Amino acid sequence: QVQLVEFGGGLVQPGGSLRLSCAASGRSFSSYTMGWFRQAPGKEREFVATISWNGYSIYYADSVKGRFTISRDNAKNTAYLQMDSLKPEDTADYYCAAARTLYSTNPGSYDYWGQGTQVAVSS
Numbered sequence: 001q002v003q004l005v006e007f008g009g010g011l012v013q014p015g016g017s018l019r020l021s022c023a024a025s026g027r028s029f030s031s032y033t034m035g036w037f038r039q040a041p042g043k044e045r046e047f048v049a050t051i052s053w054n055g056y057s058i059y060y061a062d063s064v065k066g067r068f069t070i071s072r073d074n075a076k077n078t079a080y081l082q083m084d085s086l087k088p089e090d091t092a093d094y095y096c097a098a099a100r101t102l103y104s105t106n107p108g109s110y111d112y113w114g115q116g117t118q119v120a121v122s123s
Helices: none
Strands: 002-007 010-012 018-026 033-039 046-051 058-060 068-073 078-083 092-099 117-121
Touching (some): 002 092, 018 033, 018 117, 033 068, 033 078, 046 068, 078 092
Parallel strands (some): 010 117
Antiparallel strands (some): 002 018, 018 078, 033 092, 068 078, 092 117
């Protein structure tokens, strides 16, 4: 069992940056693939980024590639999402999730989810 809590959301102007953190409690955080997803009002949840248990495999959605960076610190049981050059279309609730699979862009592959943190990009 893994419990996940996201931190770091907020309101930011276009072009600004935010760093989301996902703190995990429970056992074997280092054995899980971690992913970030987002859901805008009226839209389905979409994949943002994923990182393998050892950090060696990373994959981004095309919409965030070059602007967002996913990372993890297994010693701190924490995953991160650095978001730069934010755009209004990045506005959404952001969720972190943990999966036993190698890595996946499919929300259905993830076993544990956080409660989400809101990100709003607006001038």
